[in-house]
Each structure stands twice: as structure tokens, then as C-alpha cells.
Amino acid sequence: MIEFKKVSKRFGQKQVLNELSFHVRRGEILFLLGRSGVGKSVTLRHLVGLVRPDSGEIFVDGREISGLSEEEFLDVRRKCGMVFQFPALLDSLNVYENVAFGVRALKIRPPSEEREWVLEKLRLVHLPPSVAELMPSQLSFGMQKKVSLARTLAIHPAYLLFDEPTTSLDPVATRVIHELIHSLSRQLHVTSLVISHDMDGALEYADRILVIDKGQIVAGGTPAEMRQEKHPLVRDFLGGSA
């Protein structure tokens, strides 16, 4: 389980997170929704140690992680695989090398099993083995997103963290990515925390939805509960998805 307890974070004069508290249950798909700049991505980055809180506590499987050193964070990063808003593939490496990167760094599989492992992850995101030798620049944006997801799956995480996975994608590609998140979460029994501002996707694919504003959770519940939610921000989001 992931748990945020009264986590606050300030960048200069801007209070981004303000005693933020919520939890993510094992095995669920949780969508964290909010407008741009309200601290959604910052929340996610706390889980992989890219941002440290000013105060509060963050627990991953019962272990408090906010005070861990860079080396100690390796264990947490093995558990929490992050898929960035932009594919963040290494330009100088081909698709295979990109997917194998974390496998080698974190010693996920012995070298003899690496190729099969990498190609299996590409298959999971519906990419043929032939793309393995291509460079990221030879792929469409949607395919790059899939490679990025395969790279994260390759480190065999217990938690998948998606930072606005459908940004800059057309509606068809958006649906493909949402379905991948849903099917992979169920198939691989991983917990998914999805940062988004897409209420449509959340209502269709989430087990639970939380809405964040001004660094705090302002509403939350199952998709059915969220459809009845009276909070003005939620109504705004629902208006957009109506």
C-alpha cells in the first residue's frame, strides 16, 4: 500500500502540496485528477525520490521513504515504476537498449534471460519484436509511450505510476493507452496510480478517483460515487466529460 500522511511541499513562494493525505490500496487503479499546476506530478515524483517533502510522511508497503538516502531509494524504485508524461527514452539507445536499461541497472534478470524478458515486455504493450532495433526517433509518439511503458514494466514493479500518460495523444491512442493500463494492471496484478485530467478515462478505467486542488484532496470515491459528487471542481470535470 502507498500512503501519504500530511505531506507538504513548497517551491519558493508557491505552496504546491498542503498537508496532502491519501492512500492507494494494493491492486487498485487509482486516478488522481486535478487542474494543471495543482501538484499532481509533484505528488507522484515524491514516490520515486525525485522530490522530497518539506514535511509529512510517505509510506510504501509500510516503509517510510521520505528520509531515505539515494542508495536506499533503489529498493523503492524497484517497486515503483514511473512512466513519465513524455516518453523520456534515451535518444542515443535503440528500443531494446532502452527497455533493457533498468533490467541491467537493477539486475532484474541475468544476461542470459535478458533478451527474452525485454521482447516479452514489448509484446505486452503490443509492439512487435521488429521495433527493438529501431531508434526512438523512428517511432511515433504513441509508440514511444508504449516503449516507455515496456521499459517500466521490465523492472517488474509492484506499483505503476503514470504521469499524465495520455497527454499529446489523439483520442484513439488515448483509448489504447488507457486500455493497456487497465489490462496490464489486472494481468500483472500491479497497483496503478494514474495522474490525469481526463475524467472520461478515469470514470471508465479507475477503481477509485481522487480530485486534488491547491495541494489537497477535495473529493474522492468510486466512479459511480464521483458521478454524484457535488464539489464544484468535480462538477466542472464532469461537465467536461458529459
Place this chain on the structure above:
Amino acid sequence: MIAVLRNSALSTIGELGKTTLFGGEVIGNLLRYGTPFRGLLLQMYVVGVRSITTTVFTGFFVGAIMAIQIHLQLRDFGAQAFLGGLSASVTLRNVGPLLIAFILSGKVGAYTTAELGTMQVTDQISAIRCLGMDPIRYLVAPRFLAVVVSSFLLLVIGLMTAIGGGALIAAVDLGVNTLNYVQNIPTIVTGWSVLTGVAKSFVFGVIIAAVSCYRGYTTRNGASGVGENVKSASVQTLVIIIIADFALSNWIGGLMDFCTGVLGW
């Protein structure tokens, strides 16, 4: 006005301190873990080999300009026989390393800052951390070392080309016999001149590497941030190189006086 100047000075000193600490961290990382030879060669090819033409071109004209300018002065005293020595000495000791380092900071330094900056703003560096690898070790250290080694080698190549350029222009344009020009060089260019040129070349290489890597690695705010940091890196590198040039000239001059005067070397 005074407050603005004070804040600007404090900010510059702060940045200089951060750059130094960052350079120290990278060097510590290199000493602890080394760097893959293949990665180093690749980076040296990217930043070094591709800059050879520019360096040779710049070096040739730096030497040619020095020869012409010094010839104008010497001619008034009928001392053209000293052209080779004086021209090579000035080029080796100061003008050559300085001008060639300026060119390299614009080419090698700007490239490195832009590359690391783009990787930072597109989350490639964050992705590397999330995949369990230290980005300093994987990305910055090989680039840092490649920039230091490449800049040093390019500066040495540039200085040799500059001496050749001076000799060629002296022969073709100034009517100075090439043999006389070359024979005069050792009468003025001493081991200290060479040491000065080599030491400056090495230090300038380290400065280019430290500033460009630090600026690239700490880039924020998207594409505009990359542009801003490339500009800052260029300006900061030039200013630090000039200050370092002043300091090195003084220190090496003092060391030379000590060794020749006190130790009798």
C-alpha cells in the same frame, strides 16, 4: 544600483561555488567508479573529433594574426629576427589558449549544455534515476572527462597549428625566412612557455567541462530553459576562463621566478 550589483555579484559567486562543487562531485564519481571506455570514446568523438576542423582553422589564424601584429612592432626597431620566438611565445603563453578556449566553449561547451539540458527537461535524466542508475555516473562523468580530454587535445593541436600558421604567414606575407623563424623560436620559447600553454589548456578544458555539464544538468523550464542555460554557460565559461587566465599567468610567473631565482633551475 549598488544593491543590484551586490545581488548580481553574490549570485555569480554562488553559481561559481555550485559549479565547483558539481565539478568536484563528478571528479569524485570518476575516481570512484571510472567510466566505460567505449562511452568515453563515443563522447570524445562527438565533442572532440567533430571540432578538429574548427580548432585547426582558428589556430591557424590566431598564429597568423600574432605574426602580423608582432611583425608591425618589430619592424620599427629592425628586430624582425625575433619574430618567430616572440610570436610563438605570445601564442603559446596566452593568446592561443585563450582564443581557442573561447571557440571551444562556444562549440563543445554549448553542445554539452544543450544536450544535457534537453535530457533534463524531457525527463530522460529523471528516468535514468528511476531505473536505478546514477545520472552523474552514467551521463555526466563520461561527458565531463571527454570534454576535458578533448578540449586539452584540441587546444594543443590548435597551438601547434597556430605556430605553423604564424610561420606560414611570416614566409608568404611578411618575407621572413621560415628557417630563421623556426630557429628563433627556442631562443624565446622556453620550457616555461610550453608549461604555461599546456597548464592553461588543461585548466580551460576543466572549466569548459564543469560549467557546461553543471548548466546542462541543472536546466529547468523546458525549451526556453535550455536556451537560457546555454547562453549562461557560454558567458560564465568566458568570464571564468579570463579570471583563470589571469590567476594562472600570475602563479606560473611566480613559480618560474621561484624556480629560476631561488632554486637556480
